Amino acid sequence: MASWIGLVRVLAGFGSQALAGYTIAIRIVVFALLPAWGLANAAATMVGQGLGAGDPDRAERAVWIAGRMNFFFLGAVGLLFVIAAPLVVAPFGGDAATATYAARCLRIISEGFCSTRTAWC
Secondary structure (H helix, E strand, O other), X not given: OHHHHHHHHHHHOOOHHHHHHHHHHHHHHHHHHHHHXXXXXXXXXXXXXXXXXXXXXXXXHHHHHHHHXXXXXXXXXXXXXXXXXXXXXXXXXXXXXXXXXXXXXXXXXXXXXXXXXXXXX
């Protein structure tokens, strides 16, 4: 959160339209990440159950399954956001400049959903 506050301070220097576009994009991203966070919490529960049952292989399988599911989900969402960013931000209003900033921000952040540094890419 502290880094986001610092980033907002930096973005404020670029004007209100850039700041509004960033805010729109971040809210869309956070909404898209909610299912991934839920799946991560479910994986933590499954790991606890596996370890509690004395079956570390089951715990490891749960992590890999959840990781793959999150990878494919976030990859699909990220691809959608990269391809259709202007359509995704359009319902949130604002003028053309704000929508342009929001679409750029959404694309930049979404490209990190499936990084080339991950094991599955």
